[in-house]
Amino acid sequence: MKLVFMGTPDFSVPTLESLIAGGHEVAAVVTQPDKPKGRGNVMQYPPVKETALKYDIPVYQPIKVKADEEFMQAMEEIAPDCIVVVAFGQILPKRLLDLPKYGCINIHASLLPKYRGAAPIQWVIIDGEKTTGVTTMKMDVGLDTGDMIDKIEIPIAEKETGGSLHDKLTQIGGQLILETLKKLEEGTAIYTKQQDEQSCYAKMLSKQLGSMDFTKSAVELERLVRGLNPWPSAYTSYKGKTMKVWQAECLPETETWHFAKPGEIVELRKNGILVKTGDGILMITELQLEGKKRMEAEAFLRGFAMEVGAVLVPKA
Numbered sequence: 001m002k003l004v005f006m007g008t009p010d011f012s013v014p015t016l017e018s019l020i021a022g023g024h025e026v027a028a029v030v031t032q033p034d035k036p037k038g039r040g041n042v043m044q045y046p047p048v049k050e051t052a053l054k055y056d057i058p059v060y061q062p063i064k065v066k067a068d069e070e071f072m073q074a075m076e077e078i079a080p081d082c083i084v085v086v087a088f089g090q091i092l093p094k095r096l097l098d099l100p101k102y103g104c105i106n107i108h109a110s111l112l113p114k115y116r117g118a119a120p121i122q123w124v125i126i127d128g129e130k131t132t133g134v135t136t137m138k139m140d141v142g143l144d145t146g147d148m149i150d151k152i153e154i155p156i157a158e159k160e161t162g163g164s165l166h167d168k169l170t171q172i173g174g175q176l177i178l179e180t181l182k183k184l185e186e187g188t189a190i191y192t193k194q195q196d197e198q199s200c201y202a203k204m205l206s207k208q209l210g211s212m213d214f215t216k217s218a219v220e221l222e223r224l225v226r227g228l229n230p231w232p233s234a235y236t237s238y239k240g241k242t243m244k245v246w247q248a249e250c251l252p253e254t255e256t257w258h259f260a261k262p263g264e265i266v267e268l269r270k271n272g273i274l275v276k277t278g279d280g281i282l283m284i285t286e287l288q289l290e291g292k293k294r295m296e297a298e299a300f301l302r303g304f305a306m307e308v309g310a311v312l313v314p315k316a
Contacts, residue, residue, distance in 0.1 A: 107177055244288040
């Protein structure tokens with residue numbers, strides 16, 4: 001099948017490579033413009049562009065798809081059978097959606113209609129879902145509202161992080177799109193409308209989301225830590241210094257700690273820092289204090305004297 005591929009971040013790359021390995025003709029890759037990164041503001045290619053250049057595939061980087069007439073004409077000249085979209089980062093106009101014979105097929109990292117939006121991978125962990133997966137759908141003008149075609153469902157592991165789940169789902173998406181394209185070619189694809197009343201929105205992540213509110217339960221905070229690992233990370237403040245929390249566990253609360261304040265350090269153990277929450281105890285097992293390296297609590301406590309009774313407070 002003659003394809004145009006649209007995607008930008010690391011999550012999109014395995015799908016592009018899967019399409020190439022699967023024998024499809026990827027006539028063009030469309031990705032976001034290069035952006036400056038790092039202290040020197042050096043311009044860097046999006047991961048998808050790097051992959052496309054490796055395979056000598058023409059790359060287009062429109063600032064705004066719907067406003068770029070030259071880009072639209074180029075797509076019409078290519079006349080793809082299908083456009084595959086994975087985390088591209090722009091809303092596509094109807095003119096482009098209607099261009100390919102088989103439409104624009106999106107790979108979304110959730111079990112639609114749940115978790116439409118920008119950050120489904122992280123929010124399923126934060127919300128305590130037990131399963132997630134990948135859905136292929138035929139795109140329409142709405143936000144992740146098109147008819148569903150195929151799904152793969154997987155369990156969310158007990159210690160799953162945003163990073164580990166990202167890696168699992170990106171590989172699954174690369175496999176699933178080949179099945180969906182085969183069905184489209186054979187005319188066997190079944191389209192299922194989404195039930196809007198079952199949907200929920202996975203809003204975009206921000207650094208502020210990681211600020212830990214210890215009036216919440218230990219269970220909620222532990223999920224926040226996992227969901228926001230590796231970015232933007234959960235964090236708090238210890239005596240005015242930012243403290244990132246990379247791993248934590250939930251412990252039952254005893255009468256000894258019942259009258260402690262939320263955020264109060266109630267005990268220091270060899271393998272963790274025990275903190276009172278609104279419900280239960282959160283044991284921080286891996287952390288990074290401002291100005292120090294990321295390390296396990298055992299190593300951290302050998303070189304830094306934390307105080308029982310000190311209170312961890314939210315940091316804006």
